[in-house]
Amino acid sequence: MSAEQAYQDLITRTKNVSLLHSCEGVLGWDERTYMPKAGSKFRADQLGLLSVLAHEKFTDPKIGELLSELEQSDYMKDATSVEAVNIRETRHSYDKATKPPSDLVEALTKTTTLAQGEWVTARANNDFKSFLPWLEKVVELSKQKAEAYGYEDEPYDSLLDDYEPGAKTKEIVEVFANLRTELVTLLEKIQNAPNKPNVSIVERKYDVELQRIFGGSVAQAMGFSFDEGRLDVTTHPFCSGMGPGDTRITTRYNPNRVNDALFGIMHEAGHALYEMGIDKETHFGTPMGNSTSLGIHESQSRMWENQVGRSKSFWKYFFPQAQRMFKDTLGDVTVDEFYGAINDVAPSYIRVEADEATYNLHILLRSELERGLMTGEIKPVNIREEWNDRFKKYFGMGVDKDSNGCLQDVHWSAGLFGYFPTYTLGNLYSAQFFNKAKTDLGDVDAQFESGDYIQIREWLRTNIHQHGARYRATDLVKVVTGDALDHKPLIAYMNEKYGEIYGF
C-alpha cells in the first residue's frame, strides 16, 4: 500500500468514527432540548450503541498499523502540513483510546456512574463523609489510568492531556501560582475600593422573550449564523458543533437577572464561532476539522463574554438598544451604571455563579487540589479541610457547608481530573489573544462602539479557528502572539478595568 492509499484509508476510518460521534451529538442535543421525558431510558440505549460502534471502529488495530506506516512516510517532513497534523493527532487519540486496559475502562465507567449518583445525594445532604469512599475509588482508578497512559514528568500530565493535549503540569503550575497571588491582591483592592457598582440593576425584571430576542441579536452581531446554527433553551447551557453547517448553542433565561442568559449566549456563541470558523467542509472527521484543546475553546467563549461583552465600548453600542427593549427596567439607568453593574465583583461560594475577577480563584483552588490528589500529596480524606483552608485564604471568607464547598462540582465524581485547569487556561489565552488582536486591528473599542464585531471575528478566524488542531495550544499562543502562556496580560487587563470601575 502506498502512503497515499494508507492516508486515504486512515481518513475514511476517522471520518466514519466522527460521523458516528456526530450522530451522538444530534441525539445528545435532542435529549437536552426537545426529547419527551419518557424517552430517556431508550435514548441511553441508542447513545450506548453509537458509542460502542465508534469505539470499536476507532480502536481497530488496522488504524494503529496505518499510523505506524504513515509515521515513517514523507508526510511527516512538514510537521504543520494537513497530513502530518492529522497523523500526529490521530496517533495521540488512538493511543489514549487503546492504552488503558478494557477492565480499567469498564471499572472507571461503572464507578463514575455510581459515584455521580452518590455525589448528588451527598451534596443534597452536605455530607462529605458519605462521598469520601467514592472519591477515593475514583482517585485510585484515575491514577491507574494515568499510569496506563504513561507520562514523562508526573501522572497529572497525562490526565490534563485528555483535555489540553501536550500541556505540562509544571509549566501551568507556575503561571497559576503567579496568577493566584495577583488575584488575591486584586480582590482585596476591589473590596477596599471607594466605588461600588449598583448591582441591583441586573437583578430587576427582564422579560424572558425580550431577553431571547436581545441575546439573539447580540449573537448575530458577533457573526453567529442562524442559517448554520440554532439557539435553544436547556437547564445547562452548552455549545455543540455537530458538523459542517450545524453548530447549536443553548442558554437558560432568568426573568429576575439579565446576566445569565445574556453573557451565557455570548459565551456559547464564542464557542460556536470557533466551531463555525474551522474549515469542516474540507476537514470534517479529521483533527484538522477539530478544535485544538478545551483551553483554546474556552479562550474563544471567554473573550466574547468578557473582553467584548463586558467592555464599555460594547455597551456604548448596545445599551441604547437594551434600554429601548427593556424600557420599564432600564429607563432610569445610565450606560455607566449598567456597565458597573454587569462587572460587579464579590467573593462567592459557587464557581458557576462567580464574577469575572474571582472565577479563576475557584479554578486555581481546584487545580491545586486535584494535582495534589494525583501526586499523593493530598489524600481524599483531607480534601474537605484543604478546600476550606484555601478558600478562606483566597476569598477571605469561610465555607459554610460542603454543598458550597468541595461537593459543589460534578467533575471529580465523574472522573474528570485534568478538566478544571482548562477554564483558567482559557481566560489566560483570551487576554493574550485579545492584546494581539488590538495590536493588529487598531482601535477595537471604536469598532465595538460602532457595532462592528466582524473585524475581530475575522481576526479570530484567521489566527485561531481555521487552524483546527494544526497547533497544540502551547504552540498556538506562541505562533499567534509570540509569547508563551503568561499570567500578566490577564492581570493587566483586570487591574485596568476594575481600577476604573472601582476607583483604585
Added chain:
Amino acid sequence: MSAEQAYQDLITRTKNVSLLHSCEGVLGWDERTYMPKAGSKFRADQLGLLSVLAHEKFTDPKIGELLSELEQSDYMKDATSVEAVNIRETRHSYDKATKPPSDLVEALTKTTTLAQGEWVTARANNDFKSFLPWLEKVVELSKQKAEAYGYEDEPYDSLLDDYEPGAKTKEIVEVFANLRTELVTLLEKIQNAPNKPNVSIVERKYDVELQRIFGGSVAQAMGFSFDEGRLDVTTHPFCSGMGPGDTRITTRYNPNRVNDALFGIMHEAGHALYEMGIDKETHFGTPMGNSTSLGIHESQSRMWENQVGRSKSFWKYFFPQAQRMFKDTLGDVTVDEFYGAINDVAPSYIRVEADEATYNLHILLRSELERGLMTGEIKPVNIREEWNDRFKKYFGMGVDKDSNGCLQDVHWSAGLFGYFPTYTLGNLYSAQFFNKAKTDLGDVDAQFESGDYIQIREWLRTNIHQHGARYRATDLVKVVTGDALDHKPLIAYMNEKYGEIYGF
C-alpha cells in the same frame, strides 16, 4: 448452539439494527423540524452511514443461519407465539433485504434519486414527456426487483408485500373494483343532492397559535401522551415512532383553513397511538415491537381522523370549545353547519387535498395503473392517457394539466410501487374495525359526545396495537372482526353519513 441461544443471538442482532434505524429516526425528525438549513448536506452523510451500518448488520449471513436453525425449532409450533412471530417476520425482512442483487439495489437507488429530481422539474413544467424516460427506467428496475423477490401469482404481489406483508393483488383488486363502482355512484348522489354544506366556514381566519392549542387538546383527549411524544411543525406532516417512550407527530398550520392542521393532527395522532400502544418496552427491536403493515397503520390514523373526528358526536363535545376559542370566526356558526362544512365533498384533482369520500377514488385509479405497469398491460408511454381517461370516468371531470394529473405524486419517481393501495386498505380496515368497536363498546356516539375517547383508544390498543406484527393485516382483520377485507362497511358508513348531510 441451543435454540434458546440462537434466538437470543438473533434478537440481539435485530435490536442493534433497530437501534441504528431509530437513530436515523431522530436525525430524520431533526432534519425536518429544527436542523439549521446549512446542515442538510452533512445530515445526508450521517444518515448514509447509519443506513449502511444497519444494512450490513441486518444482511449478515449469520442472521440467515440463525433463522434456518430456528425455523426447525419447537418455537414454530405455536405460530402466534412471540418467538414464532419474530422468527417468521425477521425471515420475511431478511429475505427481502438479501434477495435483490446489490447492483440492482444500487441501480434503483441511483435511478430513483435522479428520477425524483426530474419529476420535480417535469411537474413544475407540466411536461410528462420529459419524465417518461425516467418512469420507464424505474418501472423496468421495479419489475426486476419483483422478479428478484419472487412471487406466486403476479409480480405486483411482491412489491405490495414491501408495505403490506402477505397481501395478494387478486384479493385486493376485487374489493377495490367493487369499492370504485359504489364510490362513483355515491359521488353522483352527492353532486345531485338537495343540500349543500357551507364550506366557506372552514375557510375563514383561524389563528395559528389557537389552532395549535386546540389541536393539542384534541390529541390529548385521544390519549396522545405529551410525556411520551411531541407535536411540531413541518412542511409535510408525519408521525415518527422512534422507540419506547418517544413518538412524535408534526403538522402544518394554514391560517385560512382549519381542516388541514386539525384533521392532520388527529390523523398523525392516530398513527402515534398505534406506535404508543405497541409494547415496545418488551419488544423493541423485534417484529412484535413493530406495526404489522402500512394498511393497518393507516386504518388507525383514518379512523381517528374520519370515523371519530368527522363525526357529529365528536363535534357536539368539541364545537362549543372551538367556538369559545375562535369566537370571532365561529360565533355565528351552529354545530350542524360546522359539521356539514368539514364533511364537504367535491371532486378535485389533487389526492392529498381530497375529501373523505373522493380520496379513495384517487387511490383506486393509481392502484389500477401501477398494477397494469407491472403486468405490462399498461406501458409507461400510455400512463398519461390512461390516467386522464379514468379520471374523467371516476370524477366526472377532465384533467387540465399534468401537475393536476399523472405528475402530481412523488411515489413512482421514488420507485414506491405497491405503496398507494395501503391508503385505501387503511380506509377499508378502519370501517371494519369501527363497526366491531361499536358492537363491543355500545353507544360510542354517547361516549364521544361526553368527551370520552379513552374507551375506543383502549379497544384499539387491546384488539390491534398490542399485537405488534403478530398477525398479518389480512389475518388481523379476521381475528378482530371475523370477516375478511370487505368494501361494504366503508360504503355503508359513507352512504349513511353523506345521506344525512346531503339529504339523499
